[in-house]
Amino acid sequence: MNLPIPLVMASEGGFGLNFNIFESNIINLAIVIACLWKFLPSFLGGILERRRALILSDLKDAEDRLAKATASLATAQQDLGQAQKKADQIRAEGKERAQSIRLEIEKRTIEDMARIKQSSSNDLESEAARVTTLLRRQAAQLAIDKALASLPGKLDDQAQARFIEQAIQSMGNA
């Protein structure tokens, strides 16, 4: 569709600029671009500004959460340190008490053992004394029995009289 209209400037070949106002449609383009220039920034700018505000608030939220988390981490670590200190203290106390209890028990055991030994030796002594007494009594009994057995043959009037004399004399001496 090459219209047979005599062209003013564009007729020559080769590259160049064409400043024909109507041919280049420049006025309409200027109006369109001016309209866009006027309305697009406010429309697009609103969207972009909202987007930016949203991102910034998100970032701020995240930063706040980070700060809060850091603070609570610090508190938790402090608590942990205190708890560990307390645990160490409790452990030390426990050890100390265990040591003292062991010592006491040892001491008491030793005492008990000594006492048991003592009482057993006491028992032994008393038993020995009892057996000794018993044996002594039996021996005396035996001697008396023997004496009584041999007495009828040995004892006559003379001997009896002499014996009584002696006894009276010893009583008199007493």
Added chain:
Amino acid sequence: MVALPLVLPFAELEVGQHLYWQLGNFKIHGQVFLSSWVVIGALLALVVAGTRKLSRDPQGTQNLLEFLWDYIRDLTREQIGEKAYRDWLPFIGTLFLFIFVSNWGGALVPWKLIHLPSGELGAPTADINTTIALALLVSLAYFYAGLSRKGFRYFEYYVEPTPIMLPFKIVEDFTKPLSLSFRLFGNILADELVVAVLAFLVPLVVPLPAMFLGLFTSAIQALIFATLAAYYIGEAVHEEQH
């Protein structure tokens, strides 16, 4: 064409005229390359400028880029799914940004101030070659996505839910790039032509509604292209729940 009775040198309409460059055996459309380079340069400049000084407080260009990234990520995740969208986010994002900036650049930059020996500058997406290239890239992308994720089990997709679907699914592989490319090309070229014809008939004010409508459709077309590309990839990587 009938010559107007009044000789009014208002405007010139050129369709089907191109600035041909010879590259080997190919004749390529130079004006498309020129405007593509401008678009690519503008995008690169924006991204470099926006990511040069990154801060925690997103300001200015960084905020805009992050907003765009959020938008593209949401789009991609919605279409491809949580599992695979990360692999395809750059591709879909590139498609969306390139098409969007091409369309808007074609509608907003006063290209006609620059006179070419032949043809005229405009949106790169108003040329069928650009859109077909983009659509074929999408085809390659979804084939690659399906094959790399599922291996040859990808072809089960052609007989699901029933084998009757096989011919339709095969035809679909051809119609997908066709519809993608023609939709974009048609919309952008139509918009440019409407504006050009209106400007040719009534140079002032009357083309304005068409220009604003063109901005709207341009944005919508970029969104549609990116969404469909993501949808095709999502379809290819989708795992059937057995």
